[in-house]
Amino acid sequence: MTAETDARDRVLDAADALFYSRGFSAVGMDEVRDAAGVSLRRLYSVFPSKESIVLAMLERRHEQWTSGLDAVVGARSDPRSRILAVYDYLSAWFADESFRGCGFINAFGELGGVSPAVSALIRSHKQSFQDEMARLAAEAGAPPSLAPQLAILAEGAQTTAAIAGDASAAGHARAAAEVLVDAALA
Structure with a gap:
């Protein structure tokens, strides 16, 4: 090094x-x-610049998020359980003592209006999550409309857990995701 x-x-x-x-x-x-x-x-x-630090930090967080999520999802073989693994990943993250919400949402709230580069990186990160949910939904044989519904559950759980200080938001989102997945696959 x-x-x-x-x-x-x-x-x-x-x-x-x-x-x-x-x-x-x-x-x-x-x-x-x-x-x-x-x-x-x-x-x-x-x-x-400070902005260059923020961008590098967010890029690193994106890599950490992606690899962590991939590991949890990849450990499951059944397509339905691979989708639900996303919420299990959130549950473990929310239970971490240092959890303060989604760093990307936090950054957008503070810097999104003043830094086009930060906004673009955050939008790219969020789009990659949408794409991952679309891939998982397609692998399960679900209609494309399921993916954004599942993603919004995950995003809402992140915000709710951070604001309420209650990790149970992941479990509630997982339960709702189960209903949506089962209905989509019926």
């Missing part, structure tokens, strides 16, 4: 923890620098 890669990873780790727990606007570059243990010069050599 090069010094530049190490500094980049440390900055992203620090920024992710700070932004996710306190918000994007509330955290300044000095705080990121201090938490990462790098000089301001090194910070700006790796990331020329």
Whole structure:
């Protein structure tokens, strides 16, 4: 690992923890620098702006989300259970002590109106989830209309769990998804 890669990873780790727990606007570059243990010069050599850190952090979160979801879904063989595994993944995530909602929704709420690049990346992430739900629905033999219904259940569960501080939103979304899947496959 090069010094530049190490500094980049440390900055992203620090920024992710700070932004996710306190918000994007509330955290300044000095705080990121201090938490990462790098000089301001090194910070700006790796990331020329706060927006570049946010974009890199969101790209990394997208990769983590995708690989985590793929692992849970991929562990199931039955198409119906592969769809429902999405909500099991959410349930485990919501139960994590550090859960503060969807980082993409949080970023859009704070930065979506002022950063076209952040908005575009968030829209791409959300579209990839829609595409994954469409793939899972198609594999199960369900009509295409099921995918956006399932995705909205997952998105709503994320928001509800974050605002209410109640991880049971995943279970409620899973129960609703079961009804929708069973009706679509009947």
